[in-house]
Amino acid sequence: MHPYRTHTCGQLRASDVGSSVKLSGWVHRKRDHGGLIFIDLRDHYGLTQVVVNPDRPFFAEAEAVRFESVITVEGEVVARTDDTVNPNLPTGEVEVVANVFLVESSSDPLPFPVNQDAEYPEEMRLAHRYLDLRRERMHQNVLLRSHTAQLTRRHLIERGFTEYHTPILTSSSPEGARDYLVPSRLYPGEFYALPQAPQQFKQLLMASGFDRYFQIAPCFRDEDSRADRSPGEFYQIDIEMSFITQDDLFGELELLMCRLFRELSNRRIVSETFPRIPYREAMEAYGTDKPDIRFDLRMVDCTDLFGDCQLSIFRKQVESGGAVKVIRAAGAAAQPRKFFDDAEAFAKSEGAKGLAWVVLREGELRGPIVKFLSESEQQALAERMGAEQGDALFFGAGPRAETNALLGKVRLYLGEALGLIDRSLAAFCWIVDFPMFEWNEEEGKVDFSHNPFSMPQGGMEALKTKDPLEVLAFQYDIVCNGIELSSGAIRNHRPDIMLEAFRIAGYDEETVRSKFPALWNAFHYGAPPHGGIAPGFDRIVMLLADEPNIREVIAFPLNQRARDLMMGAPSEVTPKQLAELHLAIQYPPEMRK
Secondary structure (H helix, E strand, C coil), X not given: CCCCCCCCCCCCCHHHCCCEEEXXXXXXXXXXXXXXXXXXXXXXXXXXXXXECCCCCCHHHHHHCCCCCEEEEXXXXXXXXXXXXXXXXXXXXXXXXXXXXXXXXXXXXXXXXXXXXXXXXXXXXXXXXXXXXCCHHHHHHHHHHHHHHHHHHHHXXXXXXXXXXXXXXXXXXXXXXXXXXXXXXXXXXXXXXXXXXXXXXXXXXXXXXXXXXXXXXXXXXXXXXXXXXXXXXEEEEEEEEECCCHHHHHHHHHHHHHHHHHHHCCCEECCCCCCEEEHHXXXXXXXXXXXXXXXCCCEEECHHHHCCCCCHHHHHHXXXXXXXXXXXXXXXXXXXXXXXXXXXXXXXXXXXXXXXXXXXXXXXXXXXXXXXXXXXXXXXXXXXXXXCCCCEEEEEXXXXXXXXXXXXXXXXXXXXXXXXXXXXXXXXXXXXXXXXXXXXXXXXXXXXXXXXXXXXXXXXXXXXXXXXXXXXXCEEEEEECCEEXXXXXXXXXXXXXXHHHHHHCCCCHHHHHHHCHHHHHXXXXXXCCEEEECCEHHXXXXXXXXXXXXXXXXXXXXXXXXXXXXXXXXXXXXXXXXXXXXXXXXXXXXXXX
């Protein structure tokens, strides 16, 4: 017989009754029932109940063994009585009566229990992550992550993609977030950088004649943590394709996302052809370029209705070029006054001076600001908003960008407060038609708004003939439930168009040549039209698992302050190591001894 197991703890069934078996695993739970000891034995595959009778020589050892100790038991599979069958366990019809009991590894008292899903401080959990991962929810999250990677690879290979690997040690990027730098021992004063993304390499693969590339790529950025962003490192499903249009790429991503969510989650996909929302429309209707479209509250521009309004804050926005935006919440007039006060308090917590509102009851508008609205303004407002009996209208007024952003947050607040968000849905959308350029207030010039390597819509002619701020790019984001999964673009593969785009943004040819030498040179030897995208793998798993925090789907994440509490990283290194790398530490003033 095998020294540790003949079966796993999730394998035994009623058909195994009478068999002699050996199991190994962790003591998950233990109960003493009138002299009999029942142990729930756990391994990677599941749970099996083990029974230890009081006449066994190892009874005292079983009685004393702590939770999470690793044991091996040998015994006979017997059927549970009808009244003790556990229908919630795959092994719930049987138990193993132990004839041999061996403690392979005893456990010290635990810093927190792992046989329940109670909440404990994240710092404690991360310091003992190997214990945290034994909890069923966390164990399932890590398995889900693995299954997501497997299905992604299988799907993309079936669709004709090939997996390629790109370098981890590369050159520092002049764009994007801060790099993680790696000092070179052989070249004093010079540094490698860990890739923020394989962007240039995957484009160079297209220029090399490969096609339909993918990689579940590790990426490294020295940026702050958020609930949907892990500091330090993350993974993305990196994709690039040659000789494609934007529509071709959208079709491939829709197939992949729908398959992942259909096979690996309980969420219902709202539409398998994702709606496309132009960037400017998204900002005007939702106040964000990552809208949650599981519910249909939209902001409506009513600025033109209030040119002569007695309410000065509305009138001033018309006169100054600002905006008055309104959200219609169907049926919300039935809410108590506290609901409206709480909504206003939320708006103030986000920086607003207040939150005006009216309700439509008994055929007329009512509310604190109605006395400042003329009959014609009230009628025009009700018509513009399609307001019906029982509806409530919420107003934002101020500079357009600020008002959009603020009322966009109010929209999300109302969606939550009114119970409009269906948690069982996966609502994808594409944000398209990003502007190629924007006005940089600090530097007083036109600058790139998104990705400098995107193809402008209309190509060279658009760059030569249009106001730069009116030029749109073939750039796009994919969004699910208000979470941005990725940005992507049809790339600019022509050096002449690249030069003109950079010229508009104030960069000369020498700058382009020196900062992007590989792409610049490669594009002079025949580059195919190409495009790609890189959905965040960690964020996808977070959505599949229905977890609010990305660290819950990463086996060994850094904490919010980018520290590994379990391994003690980052850590100091020895003077010898620094000398080998030709480095000296210069501490900030507050740390100098």
